Amino acid sequence: MIRALWTAASGMQAQQLNIDVVANNLANSSTTGFKKSRADFQDLMYQTEKTTGAPATNTTTIPTGIQVGLGVRPGSVSKIFTTGTMVHTGNELDMAIEGDGFLQVQQSDGTTAYTRAGSLKKDGQGRVVTSDGQPIVPEIVIPSNATSINIGSDGTVSVQQAGQTASTTVGTIQLASFTNPAGLNAIGKNLFLPTDSSGNATTGTAGQNGLGTLEQGYIEQSNVSVMEEMVSMIVSQRAYEINSKAIQASDEMLQQAAALKR
Numbered sequence: 592m593i594r595a596l597w598t599a600a601s602g603m604q605a606q607q608l609n610i611d612v613v614a615n616n617l618a619n620s621s622t623t624g625f626k627k628s629r630a631d632f633q634d635l636m637y638q639t640e641k642t643t644g645a646p647a648t649n650t651t652t653i654p655t656g657i658q659v660g661l662g663v664r665p666g667s668v669s670k671i672f673t674t675g676t677m678v679h680t681g682n683e684l685d686m687a688i689e690g691d692g693f694l695q696v697q698q699s700d701g702t703t704a705y706t707r708a709g710s711l712k713k714d715g716q717g718r719v720v721t722s723d724g725q726p727i728v729p730e731i732v733i734p735s736n737a738t739s740i741n742i743g744s745d746g747t748v749s750v751q752q753a754g755q756t757a758s759t760t761v762g763t764i765q766l767a768s769f770t771n772p773a774g775l776n777a778i779g780k781n782l783f784l785p786t787d788s789s790g791n792a793t794t795g796t797a798g799q800n801g802l803g804t805l806e807q808g809y810i811e812q813s814n815v816s817v818m819e820e821m822v823s824m825i826v827s828q829r830a831y832e833i834n835s836k837a838i839q840a841s842d843e844m845l846q847q848a849a850a851l852k853r
Contacts, residue, residue, distance in 0.1 A: 593845075594659070596842070599834045613820050613823050617824075625781065627813070627815045636661055674689075682808060683808065691768055695792075696782060707781070708722075736752050736754075748761050765795060769789045769790055
């Protein structure tokens with residue numbers, strides 16, 4: 592009976608984590624470039640009371656043993672990098688990545704982070720930056736007299752300047768890809784850092800080597816499906832309730848055993 596109490600308690604803890612993951616997905620359902628997470632679980636060790644295949648007699652073996660599981664534990668919480676819906680904004684510095692690439696962002700400490708959020712802006716120096724003012728890599732500077740900005744599908748950035756008829760190329764946006772994007776470390780603010788599991792970034796021109804292409808005037812929405820997350824939340828809630836019922840049943844059985852008189 593005590594074993595059942597701890598086993599059911601592990602199930603409740605696992606479903607609590609699952610609800611936490613679902614809640615974060617729902618909270619970011621409107622976050623540009625957000626990638627949903629999924630919790631994976633593993634069963635715990637088993638207590639073996641009768642070993643399968645052990646000799647029963649000199650000529651026979653036990654076909655099926657007795658193993659009692661001790662519950663569940665979280666195995667991982669992984670990011671799902673499916674592409675979100677592309678939404679047209681008309682903003683010249685908004686760009687969506689159609690493919691598996693990432694934009695490169697220079698952090699304040701000089702390191703490079705990676706993002707799928709293409710809602711970009713200009714800072715006071717004309718640099719193309721994220722909403723937090725972090726410049727993209729390689730640095731793109733828009734002249735102050737630029738009247739329009741054009742971003743090609745290959746990342747080429749050109750501007751039309753006042754008093755000139757020909758456009759001027761001011762730089763090229765490069766994209767990065769990873770062997771295992773699910774191994775990236777999410778640090779918030781729509782940014783990811785590489786790890787040993789993700790592998791090092793492979794950078795290059797958009798449209799080449801599977802890096803994807805850029806779509807100017809679009810942003811990529813979160814890939815969270817509110818309907819799917821609501822279903823997952825209901826399933827987790829019911830599993831939590833069932834595990835709590837198992838604890839209650841075990842407790843009642845212990846009470847009955849303790850109340851027995853000789």
